[in-house]
Amino acid sequence: MSTALIILAAGKGTRMNSDLPKVLHPIAQAPMLAHAMRAGRALAPAKTVIVAGHEAEAVTAAVADIDEDAQVVLQTKQLGTAHAVDQARTALNGFEGDVVVLYGDTPFLQPETLERMVAARAHADLVILGFQAADPARYGRLVMDGDSLERIVEYKDASDAERTIKFCNSGLLACDAKLLFELIAKVGNKNASSEYYLTDVVELARAEGRSVTAVACDEAETLGVNSRADLARADAVFQSRARAELLESGVTLMAPETVYLSLDTVIGRDAVVEPNVVFGPGVTVESGALIRAFSHLEGCHVSRGAKVGPYARLRPGTELAENTHIGNFVEIKNAAIAEGAKINHLSYIGDALIGTKTNIGAGTVTCNYDGVMKHRTEIGANVFIGSNTLLVAPVKVGNEAMTATGAVITKDIEDGALAIARIPQVNKPGRAQKLMDLLRAKKARRDGGDV
Numbered sequence: 001m002s003t004a005l006i007i008l009a010a011g012k013g014t015r016m017n018s019d020l021p022k023v024l025h026p027i028a029q030a031p032m033l034a035h036a037m038r039a040g041r042a043l044a045p046a047k048t049v050i051v052a053g054h055e056a057e058a059v060t061a062a063v064a065d066i067d068e069d070a071q072v073v074l075q076t077k078q079l080g081t082a083h084a085v086d087q088a089r090t091a092l093n094g095f096e097g098d099v100v101v102l103y104g105d106t107p108f109l110q111p112e113t114l115e116r117m118v119a120a121r122a123h124a125d126l127v128i129l130g131f132q133a134a135d136p137a138r139y140g141r142l143v144m145d146g147d148s149l150e151r152i153v154e155y156k157d158a159s160d161a162e163r164t165i166k167f168c169n170s171g172l173l174a175c176d177a178k179l180l181f182e183l184i185a186k187v188g189n190k191n192a193s194s195e196y197y198l199t200d201v202v203e204l205a206r207a208e209g210r211s212v213t214a215v216a217c218d219e220a221e222t223l224g225v226n227s228r229a230d231l232a233r234a235d236a237v238f239q240s241r242a243r244a245e246l247l248e249s250g251v252t253l254m255a256p257e258t259v260y261l262s263l264d265t266v267i268g269r270d271a272v273v274e275p276n277v278v279f280g281p282g283v284t285v286e287s288g289a290l291i292r293a294f295s296h297l298e299g300c301h302v303s304r305g306a307k308v309g310p311y312a313r314l315r316p317g318t319e320l321a322e323n324t325h326i327g328n329f330v331e332i333k334n335a336a337i338a339e340g341a342k343i344n345h346l347s348y349i350g351d352a353l354i355g356t357k358t359n360i361g362a363g364t365v366t367c368n369y370d371g372v373m374k375h376r377t378e379i380g381a382n383v384f385i386g387s388n389t390l391l392v393a394p395v396k397v398g399n400e401a402m403t404a405t406g407a408v409i410t411k412d413i414e415d416g417a418l419a420i421a422r423i424p425q426v427n428k429p430g431r432a433q434k435l436m437d438l439l440r441a442k443k444a445r446r447d448g449g450d451v
Contacts, residue, residue: 002046002097003118004177006088009033009104010053010075015227021055023104024062025231028238029281030263032225033059034066035107035238038263040100041067042111043118047095049088050104051075080195081171082187089181099177101198105225107234109172113217117174124213125179126205128152129172131219139168140199142214149212152199167214169199170222179210238263274310282316300332335366338381350374351393355381361405363388380415 013022023033033050040048048070052059060072075087085101092099098121100114113129120127128149130142138155141162152169153162175183183201191197205212225234242265243256250269253259258275265279268287277291280298285291289302292309299316302308305323312326317334320326324337327344335352343349345362351374352366364385366377375393379385383397386405397403398415407421 002095003043004047004049004092004095004097004099005037005040005043005045005102006049006051006085006092006099007033007036007040007102007104008051008081008084009059010051010056010078010084011105012054012078013105013226016231017228019055021052021059022225024055024058025225027107027225027231027235028242028261028263031062031066032107032231032234033062033104034263036102036104036109037063037066037070039109039111039114040102043100043114045100046097047071047092049073049091051084051087053078053084080189080193081198082184082196082200085198086181086184086196089184092177092181095177097177098174099180100174101172103171103224106170106172106222107225108221108223108237110217110221113215113221117172117215120213120215121174121176123147123211125176125210126183126202126212127174128202128212128214129170129217129222130167130214131170131217131222133166133168133219136163136166136168141165142167142169144214147213149202149214151206152202167216170217171198173198173201175201179205268304277309349377352377352379354379355383355399357381358383358385360385361387361389365390367392 009023011022016022016025024031027035048067050063050070050072052072053075056074063070063072071091073087073091075084098118100117102109117127117129128142133139140155141153141158143150143153143162143165144167183204186204187196187200189196202212220237223234223237225231239261242261243253243259246267247253247256251267252272255275259273260278262279262281264281266284268285270287271285271289273291274293276294278296282299283297285302286304288304290307295309295312297314300314300318302320303322306320308314308326309328311328313331315333318332319336321337321339323340325342325344326332329346330343331348333350335349335354337354338356340357341354343360347360347362347364349366351368354360358379358381367390368374368377377391377393377395379397380399382400384402386403386407388406389403390408392408392410395409396412398413398417400416401413402418403409404420404422407419409419409421413419
């Protein structure tokens, strides 16, 4: 049977004290909405509908980046969760299958939980997701009779006996699409907030003789994010889980608590990550690579056997082939570094192609920007670039060529050639002492107030 997702993402998130919509605040370098959408993808949904409201244009743009096939609908007035779900009615008109309702500010739901919810639909018309709360506090309680969910009781309406129940409502549900919208059409707003609550569909379904059940998940999966403090806690939860998964998969993290990961970070087994490494979005590190301390990686691919850092920065578009060496205080951007090449010290390589087994000397810079446009540098195989070489792009260096230390290269270098491009050195006898005397006199006048 086909499945559709409805993800509620219309809330303003007043407690975040931000101009940014709540669901776009990042956890592990990705909007928390992306986490919910990622979990939902496990169901291979035929349709995904995002209900946006506050700053809908920003939410729509973010959704397009995450899943270009997802559809965004608007909730122009915040009239409750049932009203929010109802905004997806037109988008799902004619859809035959189950609908799973998720929340964009609940980022830790596991795909296995969603799969169990959908599986439970084989035995129940409506499935609610619940959790055993360590501290039920003011959560709505799920009153069960065996496998049957009798009702959801809000804390303020619960009896003393019902308040002892620790099985609580997460707000998520699964239901046949046609039935869900039929039930929502009957939801009223005669309550203190004059809102249409999605939880009311349970009572309406029971009144029609429909079967209702609840599936349990770990309480941590239902963690909602409503404030900056919640956001920080959520990021810490993600990092802890992600690090544990890497360790379990065979990755060595020398100081796990100091390594920062992104939602999409991929690291192969037998890779080693030293302390204080940051993985931004879009990083893949293959098996057996070494990422040394205090390095920052983003939008790059590191192949097997490569060594990066310490204190290296790999920016988007960086591609490191096998057995490459990228050393301390080296920055690389939009560049392909071929197998066995070495860039070990204090260099910037941007918009470039570096050939096999080429060695880039300390202080080398590819001067790729002319103030208006970016230009490309191409360096062949087995090249030796001398220290403090400036390569003024666009420029090409042939195979097995060399540059002298301190060269400023503005023209192509043919295969096997040695390029020397320096201003001739001129020595002025006795001028050093005279210059120092002048500078000391100037300093003395300044310190004496006679500037």
